Amino acid sequence: MDHQFEIVTDSTCDLPVEELAELGVEMVPLHVFVGDGCYLDQIEIKPKEFYAKMAAAEELPHSSQPSPSAFATAYAKLAETGAKQVLSIHISGALSGTVNSAALAARDSLVPVRVWDTKIATSTHGIFVKEACRMRDAGESLDDTLAHLEKLREQSSLVFVLDTLENIVKNGRCSRAKGLMSAVLNIKAVLHVTDEGALEPIAKGRGMQRAYQALAKIVEAKYGAGARLTAAFATSDNEEGCKECLEAIEKRGITVDLQGTYSAGPVISTHTGIGLVAFSCVPTEMLYRG
Structure with a gap:
């Protein structure tokens, strides 16, 4: 391998398996229980x-993090193929124990591993993975890549609308949303991921x-009218x-460079339910240019 480092992530980045393979990223899946x-x-x-399956199940699905051994296997595979270092990029530690499993495996890895908590999830997590790949492929160092990702994270957003609050409240991911549950009034919650990586109702x-x-x-308030954002949707x-959400954002004078609209994976959907619309973005001007 000619790269200064290789990349491992987990399935909650919600990038398709085929795209991750094309990017040269090793993915460790979480587990989902349904039916x-x-x-x-x-x-x-x-x-x-x-x-x-979730629609047909009598009980809500649930999920669990990968074991440290699953990450150890991924790190060993990269070590065997000549990796110099590994950057392991994962879902917010406030939402999942995945990053802890990765850190445990990293201690005994045959190749040096840096575990990075994105403090976010789904399509924003995916934007970070793609950005890390661009820097890896350009020959950048692991230290410089992490420093860039830290700055990018400070200006990133994940804001989303849920059609139902049942999953996210009953699965314990956002107890503060319980007071908004009201099917009679057709109230739909807008949530975001805080700087600490937790979920919080915002509108x-x-x-x-x-x-x-x-x-x-909310997007306009953070970035201002006239902003240019690189973004992705998860649904x-x-x-x-x-599409309707994108139109609402663009009507506020914001230019959106859309990377894609991705299907939220089983683990993410376990906690959001059907109907999720999640908008992930970073300022386009902050992206790596080489």
């Missing part, structure tokens, strides 16, 4: 199949359209909602 089955996220069960709207408008207002079976 009577346990599956490797994104490997043994794909998003569309999971949505159907609400009566119906999805007003929730998208509230989300757009659990609500592509039309992503």
